[in-house]
Amino acid sequence: MKAKFLIPLILFIGLVVFLAIGLNRDPHEVPSPLINKAAPVFEVSQLADANKTFSPVSMKGQVWVLNVWASWCVACREEHPVLVELAKSQVAPVVGLDYKDKREEALAMLARQGNPYVLSVFDGNGRVGIDYGVYGVPETYIIDKVGVIRFKHIGPLTMDLLNQKIYPMLTALKKS
């Protein structure tokens, strides 16, 4: 008989647990359907030289990082030192995708803050970004040797994330 009075309490605790989990999750982190799918192919001009193009096909055989950034993006500035660190470690090449930006402003930002990218491609109208499902810059993708997206991070990278997730993943992918 006593147990009966506990039923609402137990239901309430269950509800609180669900709400607590729900409230602590970031609704802006939508799981990407592109994980474990081939990275979309594109061929667009490079940021530094409009006459040269870049295509992910040329990265076949190596593990690389694609980082979506823009000069107008505040969180990218916050992330920048972490990218410089990643580039310095030489674990994997970092390719930049300059998303919906102006060439001069993007180049000025790299000149001011340092350039962590082996090269940046220029996606002025955001068409490449759409194929990669970009909706909040910065976003970072890890692409493996056969050109499959293995990881995606939305929002600025942090040193913790670099050490705990990105480096181990890059090393593991390079071995396979």
Add this chain to the structure above:
Amino acid sequence: MKKIFLIGLCVMGLGSAFANEAAPLADDPVTEQRLMSISEEMRCLVCQNESLAGSRSELANDLRREIRILIKEGKSDDQIRNFMVERYGDFVLYRPPVKPVTWLLWIGPFVILIIGIAGLLAYLRRRNSSVPNVILTDSDNQKIDALLNSSNQKEG
């Protein structure tokens, strides 16, 4: 009160005058009609409580442009929906598709309703059977009549 309301209206009018202009419509109203019907069913990923049709974010603008191109290419509504889902996942759809992962979402409320009805029926049945069904004997009836008569007399 009325004054405050009027001032409010004026301020709101000013606000909309300074806001972004609506993106230019495609020349062809049929395309625009289809664009609206498709994008009203889709979530804008930047401002997640707005539909793609109603959002003024840059990304929503770009996506509407892409959808316009797809419509002009003669793609079907399903193909356009697939285009979006391939890039942004089921989250982009306001109506999640019925598949094993979403079964709980679709069927869950009905399961809870059935459990509730079953619980209610069980409770009602138990309550009915807990009220004792006694068959009154003749002597019981006489006692009752006597009691009723005596109370009637007192009132009278």
